[in-house]
Amino acid sequence: MSGITKVALAYSGGLDTSVILKWLADTYHCEVVTFTADLGQKEDLSHIRGKAESLGVREIYVDDLREEFVRDYVFPMFRANAIYEGEYLLGTSIARPLIAKRLADIARETGCQAIAHGATGKGNDQVRFELGVAALTPDVRIIAPWREWDLNSRERLLAYAAEHGIEIEKKKGGGSPYSMDANALHISYEGGGLEDPDWTPEEDMWRWTVSPEAAPDAAEIITIDFESGDPVALNGQTLSPYALLDALNVLGGRHGIGRQDLVENRYVGIKSRGCYETPGGTILLRAHRAIESLTLDREAAHLKDELMPRYAELIYNGYWWSPEREMLQAAIDASQRNVRGRVRVKLYKGNVIIEGRSSSASLFDAKLSTFEDDEGAYNQKDAEGFIRLNALRLRATAQRDR
Numbered sequence: 001m002s003g004i005t006k007v008a009l010a011y012s013g014g015l016d017t018s019v020i021l022k023w024l025a026d027t028y029h030c031e032v033v034t035f036t037a038d039l040g041q042k043e044d045l046s047h048i049r050g051k052a053e054s055l056g057v058r059e060i061y062v063d064d065l066r067e068e069f070v071r072d073y074v075f076p077m078f079r080a081n082a083i084y085e086g087e088y089l090l091g092t093s094i095a096r097p098l099i100a101k102r103l104a105d106i107a108r109e110t111g112c113q114a115i116a117h118g119a120t121g122k123g124n125d126q127v128r129f130e131l132g133v134a135a136l137t138p139d140v141r142i143i144a145p146w147r148e149w150d151l152n153s154r155e156r157l158l159a160y161a162a163e164h165g166i167e168i169e170k171k172k173g174g175g176s177p178y179s180m181d182a183n184a185l186h187i188s189y190e191g192g193g194l195e196d197p198d199w200t201p202e203e204d205m206w207r208w209t210v211s212p213e214a215a216p217d218a219a220e221i222i223t224i225d226f227e228s229g230d231p232v233a234l235n236g237q238t239l240s241p242y243a244l245l246d247a248l249n250v251l252g253g254r255h256g257i258g259r260q261d262l263v264e265n266r267y268v269g270i271k272s273r274g275c276y277e278t279p280g281g282t283i284l285l286r287a288h289r290a291i292e293s294l295t296l297d298r299e300a301a302h303l304k305d306e307l308m309p310r311y312a313e314l315i316y317n318g319y320w321w322s323p324e325r326e327m328l329q330a331a332i333d334a335s336q337r338n339v340r341g342r343v344r345v346k347l348y349k350g351n352v353i354i355e356g357r358s359s360s361a362s363l364f365d366a367k368l369s370t371f372e373d374d375e376g377a378y379n380q381k382d383a384e385g386f387i388r389l390n391a392l393r394l395r396a397t398a399q400r401d402r
Helices: 015-028 048-054 066-079 093-110 125-136 154-163 241-254 279-295 298-317 323-335 382-401
Strands: 006-010 031-038 060-064 114-116 141-143 179-182 187-190 220-227 230-234 259-265 271-277 341-348 351-358
Touching: 006 015, 006 093, 015 031, 015 114, 015 154, 031 048, 031 093, 048 060, 060 093, 066 093, 066 230, 066 241, 066 279, 066 323, 093 114, 093 125, 093 298, 125 141, 220 241, 220 279, 230 241, 230 279, 241 279, 241 341, 279 298, 279 341, 279 351, 298 323
Parallel strands: 006 031, 006 114, 031 060, 114 141
Antiparallel strands: 179 187, 187 271, 220 230, 220 341, 259 271, 341 351
8 A cells, every 4th residue: 555654553462463563564664553442351551552662653542441432332232232143242343333433533633544453354353443444534544464464373473573573472371272352341252172163161261250050159139220221320339331330240250140152153254153251241131121121112122122133233243333323323222211220130150130120210000910900990891802903814814715
């Protein structure tokens, strides 16, 4: 690409992006600006600035985006009860739009002509990053080294790092054999033995949760308060979005909640096996559906459930910044105006059990639903005409087919 003198790089400080940083400078003869996001992954990022400086970077961004991530991305997604392919809570997918947004901001602020990322040519993340950048900064070009270079193995990356004097930290015990991604919502594991979908991962792979068998024998009861569809308090204590999700992760992890092992369909057409830990999100999903069951009109609730798979697919495939996602979000948010109240939840050995729910906006009418005397609130004879009218088409079809 000609005319590129400055590139904004999504930088983690690990092997891949450290090599990419040097490779960009040598290949494009450009200045590199680095951006590292703290999304609640619980990693020590204090070394990032020094490492980037040692590689000749002058403009270094290390941003704490934890509250923005949970407030403006995770919570809006949970208002929709979004799940991809019936299982995946979209922990990696929902982080990419914010990273793309901040990269786009930095590219504008620093006068970069291009944005670079370390996503491979086989995965979903390349699509998510690049669709986001296209929507937010359409004139900025994209550099995806994994689609250009021949450093397509860990051994070649290490050899390149050694040749160019790039220091790579050795992790204690040799590090994890898995490719991992973490943020405030989840941690994921791919690669290694997981590439055999019939292989059972070792117990020591899991980092956030104990196994259900090792969870406490005593259940724990918690309460979650909701306002306009978002959780606002845990056990009666008002918390910020990130603090609330972080606390739920601790609670869920202690009780063995939120482990998933699934094979999913990537947008690029490849089936991929991954394992995920989403303890807080698993609790939130159950609690949110519980408060919705009390406060949402039947048809609104059913329409939301029909829209949800499409909404989840948009997020998974990288269309957070698309007009159709924003249109769906407006409808979902409108449905949440009266979704408020308190849900009581039992956590026990991998299970999230709803114990009760209450709301000042409840649509539940005990007089209508009771099996006892309803004092005339409901005339049961009305059901006869209702059934007769709804049976008309069934009778007509049966008579025809007879």
